[in-house]
Amino acid sequence: MLDRDLIRKQPDVVRAGINRKGLDSSIVDRFLEVDSAWRAAIQAVETANAESKRSSKRVGELMAQGKKEEAEAAKVEIRAQKENLAVSEAAERELEAQLREIELEVPNLPHESVPDGKTEDENVVVRVVGDVPGFDFEPKAHWDLAESLALLDLPRGAKIAGSGFPVYTGFGARLQRALFNFMIDHQTLVNGYHEVYPPYLTNRASLIGTGQLPKFEDDLYKTQDDIFLIPTAEVPITNLYRDEILDAADLPLRIAGYSACFRREAGAAGKDTRGLQRLHQFDKVEMVKFCTAETSYDELESLTQNAEDILRLLGLHYRVIEICTGDIGAKGSKQYDVEVWSPGVGKWLEVSSCSNFEAYQARRAMIRYRPEAGAKPEFVHILNGSGIAMPRTFAAILETYQQADGSVVVPEVLRGLVGTDVLRAA
């Protein structure tokens, strides 16, 4: 959601930003049209309402003075006023609902530093880090390694739940558990995030707050109680402070949490579905920051570094991509993706997406802070990033640390938690 005043006063700026993202800016004109109608309507309602309130007060006075007949006459008059009021109220409500609907769909504007581009092909590689893993044999894909080492049971996952619901078994389950312990410990104990463990289902208001709704309902798993399985812990964590005014002294707030994530992604089947590349259920540590406008771009840089830490410490080869305007999506102002190199699959796999939403989510979720006592509350800037997504990291570990005999060396930082140095076939 953008500042209404910005759209009213500088519609060209808004249009230009939306156009840079390659999205349809005609929504600005729809907004302006409905907005001016709504403002006229609310004026009419408030004037009529003030009038009938005054009249009602008079009834009270007349009754108190015992002038019953005059009071009755006034009542009749008020009834007529009320009928008119009801009509203009209905019109106003309808316009307000329309305005809200449009407002929720107006995309966020890209930050000026975001590179222009139409598709992901124009994303910019910011840095490539770590050694390219070299092999004197043909590296295998993680699905083959996981099968021979009995780390995953994908067929049984498909049987009990469906395709895209992996079962981790034995040392696979243990490696998974080691990974998320390592990640959450690093982000909280080393990088100073406050740890939370969130609910896995949230209500509509929360999903509107972070921007998944109303647009992407088809991508979510929904329950009969109108609450939804979370697609990311971004939703519960960001909404922790929905409708709240934060203390300026507490900013920036940095929060991290581990959760399972559920993505229906209707229509996404068919591409990159092999192994652990694209799943309906996966695990992830998520980092969320609430800060002021002054620091949010610095916070984005450190957020990305925090995500990178995990890959660096695991000794994996990765790169950081700056997402171009055409690929950034509706919500973000600026976004970096972190991709790990998967030598067996021969691809870069996205394991983190770090975004600054500026005040876009804060406006939707009404999350503000008071710059100083007595001052008007301002919207915070909100950022989030994965720190990091588990399955693709799991895949990259197997593929990067595989040996000619099919065994996999456990990265040093995980050995204590996994309980072995090398994963071998039984």
Next chain:
RNA sequence: GGAGUGGUGUCCGAGUGGUCGAAGGAGCGCGACUGGAAAUCGCGUAUCCGGUGUUGAACCGGAUCGAGGGUUCGAAUCCCUCCUACUCCGCCA
């Protein structure tokens, strides 16, 4: 899941249809008293939306007593639905 009780301003707490944005208290701010402080006394202390206007002074209008709907000329107060907290019972991990 069943039965019951509650949800009021920063906090505590009164208020069962009429001038209530809401008594009283605490806290906080300003002032008086004091050498200074405490105590005491006086005054002031919500948020949001729209408009005029300024550029973030002021003024006008509106909304807000968990949320939404209803009854009524008029609702914090009556009715309905929902959310939520607590107590008891049942069930479960």
